[in-house]
Amino acid sequence: MKKIQFFDTTLRDGEQTIGVNFSIEDKISIAKQLVSWGVDVIEAGFPVASKNDFKSVRKIGQEITNCKVTGLARCVKKDIDAVIDALGDTPNGQIHVFIATSPIHREAKLHMTKEEVIETINDCVSYAHQKFTHVEFSPEDATRTEWDFLVRTIRTAIFAGADVINIPDTTGYTNPEEIGELFDYLKDNIPEFDEVTFSVHCHNDLGMATANALSAIRHGATRIEGTVNGIGERAGNTALEEVATMLMVRGDFYQAATNICLNKTFETAKMVSQKSNMQIPNNKPITGANAFSHESGIHQDGFLKNHATYEILTPQSVGVAHSSIPLGKLSGSHAVTVKLEEMGYEIDKNTTKDIFIKFKSIADNQSIVSDDDLVQMMNEMQSVTNKK
Ligand code: KIV
Ligand code: ZN
Numbered sequence: 352m353k354k355i356q357f358f359d360t361t362l363r364d365g366e367q368t369i370g371v372n373f374s375i376e377d378k379i380s381i382a383k384q385l386v387s388w389g390v391d392v393i394e395a396g397f398p399v400a401s402k403n404d405f406k407s408v409r410k411i412g413q414e415i416t417n418c419k420v421t422g423l424a425r426c427v428k429k430d431i432d433a434v435i436d437a438l439g440d441t442p443n444g445q446i447h448v449f450i451a452t453s454p455i456h457r458e459a460k461l462h463m464t465k466e467e468v469i470e471t472i473n474d475c476v477s478y479a480h481q482k483f484t485h486v487e488f489s490p491e492d493a494t495r496t497e498w499d500f501l502v503r504t505i506r507t508a509i510f511a512g513a514d515v516i517n518i519p520d521t522t523g524y525t526n527p528e529e530i531g532e533l534f535d536y537l538k539d540n541i542p543e544f545d546e547v548t549f550s551v552h553c554h555n556d557l558g559m560a561t562a563n564a565l566s567a568i569r570h571g572a573t574r575i576e577g578t579v580n581g582i583g584e585r586a587g588n589t590a591l592e593e594v595a596t597m598l599m600v601r602g603d604f605y606q607a608a609t610n611i612c613l614n615k616t617f618e619t620a621k622m623v624s625q626k627s628n629m630q631i632p633n634n635k636p637i638t639g640a641n642a643f644s645h646e647s648g649i650h651q652d653g654f655l656k657n658h659a660t661y662e663i664l665t666p667q668s669v670g671v672a673h674s675s676i677p678l679g680k681l682s683g684s685h686a687v688t689v690k691l692e693e694m695g696y697e698i699d700k701n702t703t704k705d706i707f708i709k710f711k712s713i714a715d716n717q718s719i720v721s722d723d724d725l726v727q728m729m730n731e732m733q734s735v736t737n738k739k
Contacts, residue, residue: 355598355607356574357591358517358550359385360394361623362407363423364588365578368627375407377626382411385418385579388619389610390591392419394447394576398433399424405437412441419443421487426450426475435482445485447517448475452504453492465500472507480512487515489552494518494525498533502540509541515548517576520563523556523586527566534570550574553589555581560589565597568607579623580631580638592616592637592669600664617670642666643674648683651676655685678725680714694722696729706732 362378365371373381382393395411396404412420420443424430431448438444450461450471457463463471472488479486488508493501505516518537520530530551538544551567551574553560564575581590595611620638624631633640643666645654653660654676666674676686684707688698691706698706709728714720 352606352608353573355568355572355609356391356548356550357389357595357609357611358392358394358421358574358576359390359578359591360552360576360588361385361578361582362411363394363396364552364576364583365623365627366396367584368582368587368629371582371627371629373407373626375403375410378407379411379414381579381623381626382415382420384615384619384622386415387612388615389612390418391574391610392421392445394421394423397423397430398437399427399430405433408434408437412438412444416443419445419485421445421447424448424475424479426471428475428478431475431479434479439482444483445487446479446483447487447489448479448513449489449491449517449519450475451492451521452490452501453495454497455495456492465503469503469507472504473511476508476511476513485515486513487517487550488513489517489519491519492521494520494530494533495522498536499540502537505537505541506543509543509547513547515550515574517550517552517574518567518572519552520554520560521552523554523560525553525563526557526559527562530563531566531570534567534572538571544571548574550576552576554584555586555588558586560587561593561597564589564594565605568594568598568605580620580627580629580635582623582627582629590636592620596637596664596669599668613668614670637669638671643671645674645676646679647681648686651686652683655689678710678714678720679718680711682710682714682720684710691725691729694725702732 366373385393395408398405398408408422422434422438424434426448434446476486476488490501490504549572551564551572553563575594577589577591581587595609598605598607598609599613617638631638645651645661650661684703687707687710688703691698
């Protein structure tokens with residue numbers, strides 16, 4: 352089994368979500384929750400960005416002792432110095448440096464030639480490595496970078512002291528097949544591939560972030576970067592809970608272990624949702640309110656006969672209390688009968704049909720039939736029921 356490390360950037364890329372601004376106290380609570388969830392590295396922030404970012408990275412570095420804590424820096428001396436000041440004296444402090452490598456970023460944003468980019472990587476990674484044993488390097492917009500040049504940037508970073516190479520799909524541009532081929536190319540063209548950790552960082556602009564990250568894992572990445580609930584710049588990042596759950600549910604396929612305590616997933620997602628003021632959508636995989644709810648009669652009937660007909664994991668495995676069978680116009684008589692029996696009614700087989708006709712007439716006019724509606728319905732049908 353290979354081991355996949357989880358690098359959580361909820362506090363850095365996640366905070367780049369429009370409207371999200373965690374207080375220092377929030378950041379510390381989230382960092383502690385991430386530790387108990389089992390992540391391997393917390394990216395606590397971008398210390399040069401603001402006084403508060405600096406303070407929170409420093410505080411998290413001091414308070415979190417059982418997990419690696421990293422700070423982000425551009426390939427710029429003052430950014431690296433800010434990470435050194437924030438984390439340089441903490442036992443678990445690390446640094447993550449990045450520079451854009453794609454033609455569009457080199458030309459339009461950095462105004463740098465390829466040679467200048469290479470020189471800058473060499474200078475800044477060596478500088479960061481003087482202070483930090485562990486240096487992560489990211490060629491920003493890697494998936495839109497010429498592959499042969501990407502290899503040069505990565506090897507330069509490795510020779511300068513980087514021990515983690517992260518491949519960012521900064522604009523969510525790639526797809527699972529292509530990122531798999533890119534990792535195969537890197538493996539074939541970087542003799543040092545197995546001597547360092549290869550990581551992947553995907554954005555969700557085309558809805559592919561989780562799929563792309565999983566493909567990278569299949570093709571050699573052993574670290575995954577992402578956020579809780581998939582929050583992050585624009586359409587967000589890979590949702591770490593989706594990757595962790597996939598690796599568990601399809602352990603037969605991925606053959607990969609993680610340190611994530613899956614049954615703490617829901618409480619972690621709820622905390623980040625509350626502190627980011629971003630509701631988890633009902634249809635969000637794993638943690639959404641509908642993820643373990645069964646609405647149609649055919650599904651409800653199958654689920655009641657054997658949960659595995661429509662559930663590929665138990666809600667408890669990710670920390671959700673139980674599945675639910677909301678009753679609505681698509682529900683079948685099996686689910687309605689089971690629900691009424693759970694509520695304490697004795698349902699005579701001969702009356703099931705009448706009850707169900709009555710139920711349908713109510714359900715047709717509203718989205719969900721509540722317990723109160725059922726009580727009222729049964730009161731109206733007293734002649735055919737016998738409350739226990
Ligand atoms: O998306 C990106 O490229 C980033 C880097 C800083 C890793 O967030
Ligand atoms: Zn990013």
